[in-house]
Amino acid sequence: MRESTPVSMSATLAADEALARRRRAGEKVLSMASGEIGLTVHPALRERLAAAAGESAYGPVAGGHALRAAVAGYWGRRGLGIDPGLIVAGPGSKPLLFALLLALGGDVVVPVPSWVSYAAQARLAGARPIPVPIVPGQGGVPDPDRLRAAVAEARAAGRDPRSVVVTVPDNPTGTVASPGTVRRLAAAARELDLVVVSDEIYRDLVYDTSAPAESPALHAAERTVITTGLTKSLAVGGWRTGVARLPDSDIGRALHTRLVSVASQIWSSPPAPVQTAAAYAFGEPPEITEYVAAGRRLHETVVRAVADRFTAAGAALAPVRATCYLYPDFEPVRDRLARVHGVHDGDGLARFLSERHGVGVLPASAFGEPGSALRIRAATSRLYGDTDEQRTAALTAAEPLELPWIRGAVEQVGEALSDLVRTATGALSPQS
Amino acid sequence: MRESTPVSMSATLAADEALARRRRAGEKVLSMASGEIGLTVHPALRERLAAAAGESAYGPVAGGHALRAAVAGYWGRRGLGIDPGLIVAGPGSKPLLFALLLALGGDVVVPVPSWVSYAAQARLAGARPIPVPIVPGQGGVPDPDRLRAAVAEARAAGRDPRSVVVTVPDNPTGTVASPGTVRRLAAAARELDLVVVSDEIYRDLVYDTSAPAESPALHAAERTVITTGLTKSLAVGGWRTGVARLPDSDIGRALHTRLVSVASQIWSSPPAPVQTAAAYAFGEPPEITEYVAAGRRLHETVVRAVADRFTAAGAALAPVRATCYLYPDFEPVRDRLARVHGVHDGDGLARFLSERHGVGVLPASAFGEPGSALRIRAATSRLYGDTDEQRTAALTAAEPLELPWIRGAVEQVGEALSDLVRTATGALSPQS
Numbered sequence: 001m002r003e004s005t006p007v008s009m010s011a012t013l014a015a016d017e018a019l020a021r022r023r024r025a026g027e028k029v030l031s032m033a034s035g036e037i038g039l040t041v042h043p044a045l046r047e048r049l050a051a052a053a054g055e056s057a058y059g060p061v062a063g064g065h066a067l068r069a070a071v072a073g074y075w076g077r078r079g080l081g082i083d084p085g086l087i088v089a090g091p092g093s094k095p096l097l098f099a100l101l102l103a104l105g106g107d108v109v110v111p112v113p114s115w116v117s118y119a120a121q122a123r124l125a126g127a128r129p130i131p132v133p134i135v136p137g138q139g140g141v142p143d144p145d146r147l148r149a150a151v152a153e154a155r156a157a158g159r160d161p162r163s164v165v166v167t168v169p170d171n172p173t174g175t176v177a178s179p180g181t182v183r184r185l186a187a188a189a190r191e192l193d194l195v196v197v198s199d200e201i202y203r204d205l206v207y208d209t210s211a212p213a214e215s216p217a218l219h220a221a222e223r224t225v226i227t228t229g230l231t232k233s234l235a236v237g238g239w240r241t242g243v244a245r246l247p248d249s250d251i252g253r254a255l256h257t258r259l260v261s262v263a264s265q266i267w268s269s270p271p272a273p274v275q276t277a278a279a280y281a282f283g284e285p286p287e288i289t290e291y292v293a294a295g296r297r298l299h300e301t302v303v304r305a306v307a308d309r310f311t312a313a314g315a316a317l318a319p320v321r322a323t324c325y326l327y328p329d330f331e332p333v334r335d336r337l338a339r340v341h342g343v344h345d346g347d348g349l350a351r352f353l354s355e356r357h358g359v360g361v362l363p364a365s366a367f368g369e370p371g372s373a374l375r376i377r378a379a380t381s382r383l384y385g386d387t388d389e390q391r392t393a394a395l396t397a398a399e400p401l402e403l404p405w406i407r408g409a410v411e412q413v414g415e416a417l418s419d420l421v422r423t424a425t426g427a428l429s430p431q432s
Numbered sequence: 433m434r435e436s437t438p439v440s441m442s443a444t445l446a447a448d449e450a451l452a453r454r455r456r457a458g459e460k461v462l463s464m465a466s467g468e469i470g471l472t473v474h475p476a477l478r479e480r481l482a483a484a485a486g487e488s489a490y491g492p493v494a495g496g497h498a499l500r501a502a503v504a505g506y507w508g509r510r511g512l513g514i515d516p517g518l519i520v521a522g523p524g525s526k527p528l529l530f531a532l533l534l535a536l537g538g539d540v541v542v543p544v545p546s547w548v549s550y551a552a553q554a555r556l557a558g559a560r561p562i563p564v565p566i567v568p569g570q571g572g573v574p575d576p577d578r579l580r581a582a583v584a585e586a587r588a589a590g591r592d593p594r595s596v597v598v599t600v601p602d603n604p605t606g607t608v609a610s611p612g613t614v615r616r617l618a619a620a621a622r623e624l625d626l627v628v629v630s631d632e633i634y635r636d637l638v639y640d641t642s643a644p645a646e647s648p649a650l651h652a653a654e655r656t657v658i659t660t661g662l663t664k665s666l667a668v669g670g671w672r673t674g675v676a677r678l679p680d681s682d683i684g685r686a687l688h689t690r691l692v693s694v695a696s697q698i699w700s701s702p703p704a705p706v707q708t709a710a711a712y713a714f715g716e717p718p719e720i721t722e723y724v725a726a727g728r729r730l731h732e733t734v735v736r737a738v739a740d741r742f743t744a745a746g747a748a749l750a751p752v753r754a755t756c757y758l759y760p761d762f763e764p765v766r767d768r769l770a771r772v773h774g775v776h777d778g779d780g781l782a783r784f785l786s787e788r789h790g791v792g793v794l795p796a797s798a799f800g801e802p803g804s805a806l807r808i809r810a811a812t813s814r815l816y817g818d819t820d821e822q823r824t825a826a827l828t829a830a831e832p833l834e835l836p837w838i839r840g841a842v843e844q845v846g847e848a849l850s851d852l853v854r855t856a857t858g859a860l861s862p863q864s
Contacts, residue, residue: 007697013697016490054473091699094700238704262556268524
């Protein structure tokens with residue numbers, strides 16, 4: 001007998017749908033809740049998909065050879081060479097992560113905070129997530145010492161942790177765990193006999209390209225699975241394409257067999273036309289790497305501008321080094337928020353920004369943090385324009401902050417924050 | 433603590449990959465193991481996908497409104513009108529079926545025989561499948577009386593069956609449960625408080641269009657979920673598109689909430705460009721209904737020719753009324769197969785046909801039948817040609833059996849069966 005698993009809607013997708021409804025109703029809302037990348041598909045990529053529209057066969061469960069070879073090349077150029085036979089493609093890195101949890105079995109350690117779906121997926125897979133806090137300022141990687149303690153405690157209680165999920169670079173914090181922390185995590189995982197599932201979908205969005213994110217696969221090669229996709233770098237979330245790199249080891253080969261079996265029963269194969277377009281993109285021709293670089297610069301510029309507004313409002317914010325996310329902490333102004341607005345936690349903070357100022361963000365609770373945390377996640381990725389013209393202009397602008405729609409968005413955030421941290425209660429506006 | 437779920441590769445996809453390897457190695461193999469439809473995408477459908485290549489946003493988890501409205505129209509034309517808000521689209525009907533099992537919770541009754549993935553999906557979802565035999569000659573629907581007995585027994589043993597899967601028309605048998613049987617199944621499901629998950633992906637492939645398959649949704653409207661997709665009618669399996677129609681009832685609305693939540697955590701949304709093409713197809717413009725009709729006639733013609741070979745060889749075969757599948761039973765010639773070839777069961781039969789004659793089929797065990805069953809499933813859907821030219825010729829031919837590649841395939845089946853049921857052992861050929 002099996003109970004229904006408690007499951008709630010993905011917080012990002014739910015917030016996105018709610019904001020879209022308000023926007024359709026004519027409200028001036030800023031969608032900063034989800035990390036969907038609001039940019040236009042590169043024309044060459046779009047043309048590859050169009051040309052592949054006649055491809056309608058399933059092909060291999062793990063994806064066709066051309067795609068897997070291109071993906072192996074992508075990782076090879078990052079010092080992570082791999083046999084294409086150990087690549088598994090799927091309809092998004094989200095389904096791949098879920099299938100990995102099913103294939104691995106056992107319970108799974110997740111960092112706190114971490115992406116909204118890891119813990120939900122673990123529960124759907126019949127596992128219990130084991131939350132372990134990050135090292136402050138180094139999101140995405142559970143503190144290795146606390147990891148040891150949590151796994152020991154879980155095992156003593158009869159539980160069976162078998163894997164740890166990490167996010168490098170990190171969502172929601174926009175930070176990147178240091179090489180030292182990643183090395184210590186890898187050592188702890190080996191010592192504890194845990195498989196490391198390293199979600200590296202933001203890998204190519206580290207602002208300082210001379211200091212790339214360190215993958216745990218460099219230090220625990222035999223037990224690290226890496227996942228990525230084109231969603232974040234190439235703004236094709238709606239295409240549904242993701243890939244996993246399994247380790248070249250006994251662990252990796254056994255997991256490959258189980259992962260492909262799970263995939264065969266759940267989704268059959270990745271969408272065929274998308275595979276062809278993805279193979280082209282993972283080959284990284286110059287026009288594609290230039291697009292990725294332009295997107296990275298755009299994120300950095302807008303993230304820094306928004307970060308300035310948050311720090312000006314008194315929020316604490318670890319330096320954002322990658323992605324399109326900010327994760328400000330309003331603890332330094334807790335008393336004021338409570339006194340002036342009756343805001344006591346992240347949920348109240350998100351509600352205030354969304355309902356009063358049309359700035360849609362997510363509370364820290366969506367990322368597994370305690371309800372009391374006065375933190376929210378804000379994404380800049382939907383501020384780049386509403387039309388293809390605006391988005392293309394944003395991607396190619398020397399000074400994106402001078403584009404009126406981006407400047408207006410940053411100002412809307414600034415005004416919302418000014419109101420949030422004002423010192424007197426004053427008269428409340430009639431809207432609630 | 434959670435054990436790893438035992439999981440094996442989808443039998444159809446595994447067989448397909450093995451046959452593809454042999455074919456690449458130069459062997460003359462007939463792929464009759466999987467029901468992948470070997471036809472060319474309709475040009476208008478292909479063009480719709482190509483034109484949508486720039487669509488890269490996730491959109492709503494359940495699929496965009498245009499697609500859901502088109503799907504509601506599709507069902508409305510079949511006497512099953514529904515609010516588009518109760519339609520959920522996903523990346524294939526396979527993921528939708530899996531997500532439904534996760535959302536429903538509890539154990540699930542599956543017919544015997546039935547499609548290879550229902551039972552595997554149930555196990556992955558943490559449920560135990562409860563097998564219930566069909567009424568002979570009416571595949572896809574558990575015998576309603578046996579269903580009552582099995583559910584009573586399971587509940588007495590402390591298990592918690594909450595749903596029953598049916599396949600109308602049926603894979604693997606190519607039969608269609610009678611309206612009376614479907615009505616009795618619906619009544620039993622209501623009496624037992626089971627949700628009916630009705631996989632109707634072969635609905636438009638019933639040969640006699642004046643006698644369509646009866647959906648249990650007509651008789652247990654409040655508790656029947658229907659799934660379908662374009663894979664079988666329009667030969668776009670590799671596109672990954674499926675849809676579910678949830679009942680307009682308290683049961684349906686509660687399940688919709690859970691299903692969309694599960695979908696949001698596992699796959700986000702169906703591929704955006706494919707949604708646009710699918711919306712066009714579910715609108716059923718004349719060129720699309722003509723393509724579906726041509727495919728249906730082609731399946732019928734080739735299935736009947738292959739069925740004649742099986743019955744000529746002494747196999748029993750319920751009249752095939754739909755799909756591209758045959759499910760012959762060699763029980764009448766059991767003694768001969770044992771004596772001449774040492775073939776004692778479906779696995780031996782499949783091995784004999786595949787290894788000695790290059791005719792790839794699946795044994796009954798893949799469909800949940802006992803190992804002793806001397807039955808196999810053969811699909812005709814890959815016999816229509818290897819090139820777009822051949823496949824288009826097959827679809828448009830007045831006499832497809834006169835096309836040399838189809839005639840050759842049918843003859844290869846006939847020769848394999850002649851060898852199978854010959855009466856003397858003779859000298860074994862050197863290949864094994």
